[in-house]
Amino acid sequence: MKKTTTDTPAKVLKVLDVSSGDSHSAGIQPITFVRQVITGCLYPRILQGDTLPPDARLRAQTLLQHLDGGSTGSYTESCGSMYVRNTIARSISLRDGGVLSHPDRVFITADTQRALMVMLRLLCQSEGVSAVMIPDPAPHTLTRLLDHVGIASVSFRLQETSGWSIDRAELNRAIQASRGRCSPRAIYISNPGNPTGAVQSRESIEDVIRFAHDERLFLLVNEEYQNTVFADGCEFVSYKRVLAEMDEEFSQSVQLASLHSLSNGIMGECGLRTSFMELVNLDEDVMLYTEVLLTGDLCPPVIGQIALDVMMAPPCPGDPSYCVYTEEVSSRLKTLQCNVSRAVSFFNDLPGFSCQSIQGGVFICPQLSLPHSTHTHSQPVGLLYSRRLLEDQGVCVGFSEDHTHSHCCHFRLCVLMPSDELEEVLGRLHCFHLKFLQEY
Amino acid sequence: MKKTTTDTPAKVLKVLDVSSGDSHSAGIQPITFVRQVITGCLYPRILQGDTLPPDARLRAQTLLQHLDGGSTGSYTESCGSMYVRNTIARSISLRDGGVLSHPDRVFITADTQRALMVMLRLLCQSEGVSAVMIPDPAPHTLTRLLDHVGIASVSFRLQETSGWSIDRAELNRAIQASRGRCSPRAIYISNPGNPTGAVQSRESIEDVIRFAHDERLFLLVNEEYQNTVFADGCEFVSYKRVLAEMDEEFSQSVQLASLHSLSNGIMGECGLRTSFMELVNLDEDVMLYTEVLLTGDLCPPVIGQIALDVMMAPPCPGDPSYCVYTEEVSSRLKTLQCNVSRAVSFFNDLPGFSCQSIQGGVFICPQLSLPHSTHTHSQPVGLLYSRRLLEDQGVCVGFSEDHTHSHCCHFRLCVLMPSDELEEVLGRLHCFHLKFLQEY
Numbered sequence: 076m077k078k079t080t081t082d083t084p085a086k087v088l089k090v091l092d093v094s095s096g097d098s099h100s101a102g103i104q105p106i107t108f109v110r111q112v113i114t115g116c117l118y119p120r121i122l123q124g125d126t127l128p129p130d131a132r133l134r135a136q137t138l139l140q141h142l143d144g145g146s147t148g149s150y151t152e153s154c155g156s157m158y159v160r161n162t163i164a165r166s167i168s169l170r171d172g173g174v175l176s177h178p179d180r181v182f183i184t185a186d187t188q189r190a191l192m193v194m195l196r197l198l199c200q201s202e203g204v205s206a207v208m209i210p211d212p213a214p215h216t217l218t219r220l221l222d223h224v225g226i227a228s229v230s231f232r233l234q235e236t237s238g239w240s241i242d243r244a245e246l247n248r249a250i251q252a253s254r255g256r257c258s259p260r261a262i263y264i265s266n267p268g269n270p271t272g273a274v275q276s277r278e279s280i281e282d283v284i285r286f287a288h289d290e291r292l293f294l295l296v297n298e299e300y301q302n303t304v305f306a307d308g309c310e311f312v313s314y315k316r317v318l319a320e321m322d323e324e325f326s327q328s329v330q331l332a333s334l335h336s337l338s339n340g341i342m343g344e345c346g347l348r349t350s351f352m353e354l355v356n357l358d359e360d361v362m363l364y365t366e367v368l369l370t371g372d373l374c375p376p377v378i379g380q381i382a383l384d385v386m387m388a389p390p391c392p393g394d395p396s397y398c399v400y401t402e403e404v405s406s407r408l409k410t411l412q413c414n415v416s417r418a419v420s421f422f423n424d425l426p427g428f429s430c431q432s433i434q435g436g437v438f439i440c441p442q443l444s445l446p447h448s449t450h451t452h453s454q455p456v457g458l459l460y461s462r463r464l465l466e467d468q469g470v471c472v473g474f475s476e477d478h479t480h481s482h483c484c485h486f487r488l489c490v491l492m493p494s495d496e497l498e499e500v501l502g503r504l505h506c507f508h509l510k511f512l513q514e515y
Numbered sequence: 516m517k518k519t520t521t522d523t524p525a526k527v528l529k530v531l532d533v534s535s536g537d538s539h540s541a542g543i544q545p546i547t548f549v550r551q552v553i554t555g556c557l558y559p560r561i562l563q564g565d566t567l568p569p570d571a572r573l574r575a576q577t578l579l580q581h582l583d584g585g586s587t588g589s590y591t592e593s594c595g596s597m598y599v600r601n602t603i604a605r606s607i608s609l610r611d612g613g614v615l616s617h618p619d620r621v622f623i624t625a626d627t628q629r630a631l632m633v634m635l636r637l638l639c640q641s642e643g644v645s646a647v648m649i650p651d652p653a654p655h656t657l658t659r660l661l662d663h664v665g666i667a668s669v670s671f672r673l674q675e676t677s678g679w680s681i682d683r684a685e686l687n688r689a690i691q692a693s694r695g696r697c698s699p700r701a702i703y704i705s706n707p708g709n710p711t712g713a714v715q716s717r718e719s720i721e722d723v724i725r726f727a728h729d730e731r732l733f734l735l736v737n738e739e740y741q742n743t744v745f746a747d748g749c750e751f752v753s754y755k756r757v758l759a760e761m762d763e764e765f766s767q768s769v770q771l772a773s774l775h776s777l778s779n780g781i782m783g784e785c786g787l788r789t790s791f792m793e794l795v796n797l798d799e800d801v802m803l804y805t806e807v808l809l810t811g812d813l814c815p816p817v818i819g820q821i822a823l824d825v826m827m828a829p830p831c832p833g834d835p836s837y838c839v840y841t842e843e844v845s846s847r848l849k850t851l852q853c854n855v856s857r858a859v860s861f862f863n864d865l866p867g868f869s870c871q872s873i874q875g876g877v878f879i880c881p882q883l884s885l886p887h888s889t890h891t892h893s894q895p896v897g898l899l900y901s902r903r904l905l906e907d908q909g910v911c912v913g914f915s916e917d918h919t920h921s922h923c924c925h926f927r928l929c930v931l932m933p934s935d936e937l938e939e940v941l942g943r944l945h946c947f948h949l950k951f952l953q954e955y
């Protein structure tokens with residue numbers, strides 16, 4: 076549950092919640108063209124005037140023609156409007172240098188959690204204790220989701236000092252250690268990394284694919300931050316593309332679900348609750364069963380489906396809205412990039428903290444390492460620090476404990492927000508941190 | 516999956532799907548004020564002009580003030596915006612003659628299926644085979660949902676010849692028959708009835724509450740059609756109100772979840788995927804656990820939450836949009852009432868069919884009873900008839916077999932649609948039915 080204020084003796088501070096990637100809540104404005112198209116669809120009488128630019132009107136009219144009864148109030152197909160699934164598939168093919176994407180392998184869902192829940196149910200129906208290999212640190216919603224569906228996790232440690240990379244030896248160690256305890260069925264990857272900000276190279280992706288192949292693991296790849304890669308010389312390459320371009324031994328056999336969402340990155344439309352996944356190398360029967368499982372939701376939110384259509388096929392050069400759209404996207408990316416640089420320096424200057432530079436995504440993941448002697452409290456340091464930070468300064472951050480070093484932990488902060496808002500967060504953090512160090 | 520066309524040798528007929536309650540898809544227009552408020556929230560720059568009426572602008576501004584960052588793109592609390600939950604609770608209290616409703620016992624969910632899924636998980640976690648008592652006929656999505664979560668069903672037959680009433684003796688028979696096979700934890704009621712159209716009297720509701728009390732069953736009550744009651748002298752009374760007005764023995768102990776939704780009845784906003792439930796007499800701990808289970812979805816769709824705010828607090832007398840809103844709602848109700856009357860007469864005039872008159876909801880539930888000798892097919896008659904009807908005339912209806920009389924079945928048809936669309940459905944049905952009778 077979100078809180079909106081917290082009491083301190085001196086004054087009431089507005090809580091600044093940077094623990095999740097909800098950028099609109101932090102003051103990032105929505106992308107105008109997305110909202111214009113949705114508006115046209117929801118309130119078609121507006122299409123008659125010139126309130127909306129002509130390309131937004133045209134897009135809305137086209138989308139309405141593909142909705143039953145011409146209304147966003149109707150159900151679509153259980154796995155999403157076939158029209159929108161076509162848009163998504165075309166866009167994926169373009170992204171992947173022509174690697175084919177089939178709309179009937181694209182499933183629109185109520186959100187990424189729902190897509191993951193369905194895939195986990197599908198993968199882990201056999202006898203015994205099923206498990207999923209997950210990175211450490213992992214997205215904060217992932218372990219809760221695994222608990223929810225009753226699936227064990229097998230953690231592999233990301234290599235912080237080499238930019239949070241995935242190490243094949245560590246993958247081997249983790250899976251060996253799980254033997255006898257549980258049966259890993261899948262490996263979950265977040266690329267660009269949530270919360271690490273690491274962007275995998277093609278070679279790193281190939282490594283993971285080979286590991287999945289050798290261990291017969293399903294690849295659950297969250298690629299929600301694919302449009303927020305900003306480090307120089309760094310680009311997003313999809314698992315789907317890398318897999319398709321590997322030898323047949325891999326490309327024809329390794330099973331993959333790639334997840335993408337409206338909620339994250341530049342769009343930030345969390346409230347619309349819509350995501351999609353593309354499935355690769357699954358049997359037709361399993362695809363059909365996936366559809367059956369998704370049918371329980373009747374259909375994904377229609378407004379979100381419309382926004383997905385825009386996200387996957389934004390205005391083109393020459394379209395009336397192209398300049399505004401492009402300018403809005405690039406200004407948000409620029410803000411993000413400046414904020415990352417500012418926040419990374421900030422933490423590296425703060426006694427006890429260190430922070431890797433990041434390549435993509437919206438989070439930074441600084442490490443706090445306190446001198447051994449200071450840690451005499453019963454609470455783990457991450458929990459203690461973040462609870463006190465929230466109470467004292469109204470700043471809510473995510474954290475993950477370091478299970479091997481009790482005086483160490485990592486924090487997760489979303490930095491996609493207006494720069495003055497970030498300054499406010501860092502200012503409060505600075506103030507709290509010095510007090511915390513003095514006290515402990 | 517929806518189809519849009521079907522091939523016949525002669526021509527391509529547009530499929531008319533009357534099996535679900537998706538009225539927008541059948542051509543019913545959305546309620547203007549709902550769409551205006553959503554539009555104002557999604558695209559706030561429209562609030563500056565006079566494109567929208569002043570009360571829609573004011574409502575949108577107020578709602579935006581209660582969304583983090585003033586954007587529909589932000590997450591709300593996991594169980595829905597507390598502002599909207601307050602609106603809902605106030606509206607429930609008004610509906611129930613002042614019986615108090617607490618916003619923290621109102622949970623907004625992605626849709627009714629999700630709410631039910633969470634409640635079923637909560638209720639049926641004990642050892643052994645848990646079951647839910649369900650009416651026969653039942654909403655078509657209910658048995659699928661029970662299968663999905665792995666819960667058995669115990670059917671009780673509704674009394675067709677007395678207007679699809681619930682009979683206490685039949686409830687007793689059903690629960691006795693389940694002994695040794697499974698453990699019923701809850702009883703599911705749909706009032707007004709889907710698909711029967713029956714509206715329960717206060718006495719009938721009291722009967723069910725006493726039964727639930729005696730058998731220690733949780734009451735899962737779907738009241739989605741509470742705003743579409745139209746029979747003379749008939750009014751909707753909520754389970755919550757009846758329960759609150761009974762002796763303490765019942766009012767302080769019987770546990771109840773009452774479900775309501777945007778999707779059904781006059782609103783018909785299925786595509787927005789938002790519902791809510793109110794929980795009564797649950798322990799605080801269980802309420803907290805319900806919240807935890809709902810947290811898996813992060814939050815319900817925000818656009819749907821806005822529409823719920825309007826549905827539960829529509830324009831008041833004197834407001835600029837009051838007349839239009841009232842006129843739109845009453846014209847849809849009038850259409851529904853005319854259609855019901857037309858469709859019930861139609862089926863009663865068709866050889867082999869009989870149809871009870873109905874009091875509320877959007878469905879009719881005619882019975883087909885074929886002469887014994889005609890039924891020489893391997894398929895049950897409901898499946899056979901509806902499959903052939905779809906193939907031959909492109910009309911998709913729901914059906915439920917009669918398990919005791921193989922030559923009997925019931926159909927489910929939504930009749931909330933423009934009257935000329937209903938005539939088209941009935942015309943095709945008539946044409947098919949005469950052919951079907953000749954052939955069999």
